Amino acid sequence: MNKDQLFEQIKAKKSFLCIGLDPALEKLPKHLLKYENPVLTFNKEIIDATKDLCVAYKPNTAFYECMGLKGWETLIETWKYIPQDIFSIADAKRGDIGNTSAMYAEAFFNQTQSGMGFDAITVAPYMGKDSVEPFLKFKDKWVILLALTSNPGSNDFQQQDGSSGKLYETVLQTASGWANSDQIMYVVGATKGAELKNVRKFAPDNFLLVPGVGAQGGNLDEVCENGLNDQCGLLINSSRGIIYAGYGKDFAEKAREEALKLQVEMEAWLRRANLI
Numbered sequence: 001m002n003k004d005q006l007f008e009q010i011k012a013k014k015s016f017l018c019i020g021l022d023p024a025l026e027k028l029p030k031h032l033l034k035y036e037n038p039v040l041t042f043n044k045e046i047i048d049a050t051k052d053l054c055v056a057y058k059p060n061t062a063f064y065e066c067m068g069l070k071g072w073e074t075l076i077e078t079w080k081y082i083p084q085d086i087f088s089i090a091d092a093k094r095g096d097i098g099n100t101s102a103m104y105a106e107a108f109f110n111q112t113q114s115g116m117g118f119d120a121i122t123v124a125p126y127m128g129k130d131s132v133e134p135f136l137k138f139k140d141k142w143v144i145l146l147a148l149t150s151n152p153g154s155n156d157f158q159q160q161d162g163s164s165g166k167l168y169e170t171v172l173q174t175a176s177g178w179a180n181s182d183q184i185m186y187v188v189g190a191t192k193g194a195e196l197k198n199v200r201k202f203a204p205d206n207f208l209l210v211p212g213v214g215a216q217g218g219n220l221d222e223v224c225e226n227g228l229n230d231q232c233g234l235l236i237n238s239s240r241g242i243i244y245a246g247y248g249k250d251f252a253e254k255a256r257e258e259a260l261k262l263q264v265e266m267e268a269w270l271r272r273a274n275l276i
């Protein structure tokens with residue numbers, strides 16, 4: 001999916017919500033445990049209940065990898081179940097020397113080889129240009145580079161000041177020379193909402209994946225105030241805040257209610273910014 005198609009979807013759905021599919025078996029509603037694959041059943045019900053309210057789904061691969069072979073199958077089946085016109089993000093946080101990154105790119109982008117054809121993958125920039133380039137060789141596929149993450153540890157490296165500014169500023173500046181805003185997005189945590197104004201100085205046109213609203217306490221209004229651009233430019237993610245909104249048989253309905261609350265707030269912001 002390219003940038004214009006993503007923006008069209010945002011306008012049509014009046015939403016820039018990304019739903020994180022991070023299901024942990026022990027947190028699933030108990031009635032699902034009787035199914036052959038409870039996690040897949042859970043994901044499918046969440047997708048059915050929310051697909052008109054969000055523009056992206058983001059399974060974090062850790063929640064699947066920890067289940068071994070069955071987890072990989074579940075990830076593949078989940079990807080297949082995400083409607084084709086919804087942006088799909090493999091939150092895998094990969095990145096390695098070039099020939100290894102090329103294999104990671106095949107794993108998440110090449111459907112005929114791996115069974116998964118995600119639109120985007122999250123990548124750590126630490127190993128530099130040659131570790132990112134293999135992901136950029138796929139047309140209409142996206143790299144989402146970690147810039148300023150939502151967790152407290154983002155202070156350890158990303159916010160450290162060097163001679164050419166903070167490390168995350170260097171990431172934004174340097175990566176802008178690797179590909180344009182049609183292929184690179186950046187992760188900026190919702191918990192870093194105030195810093196988003198500064199991020200936009202370095203990345204005015206890029207889409208930003210913004211996790212951290214809901215369970216991590218990020219502020220949606222602050223993110224929108226500082227982060228919206230003329231093509232919206234934001235995908236705001238919530239995982240636990242939506243998928244665990246309910247614990248009983250009505251869990252999907254409860255998830256929908258939470259997603260709807262966020263969609264309504266997003267619609268108001270899109271109107272305020274004259275984007276719809």
Ligand SMILES: O=C(O)c1cc(=O)[nH]c(=O)n1[C@@H]1O[C@H](COP(=O)(O)O)[C@@H](O)[C@H]1O
Pocket residue numbers: 020022060091122148149150151187188189211212213214215216237238239240241
């Ligand atoms: O790359 C990410 O998606 C990510 C980056 C970041 O800085 N912070 C962050 O929370 N995430 C992911 O976003 C999701 C957040 O989940 P919740 O806190 O449950 O909404 C998890 O899958 C995290 O791994």
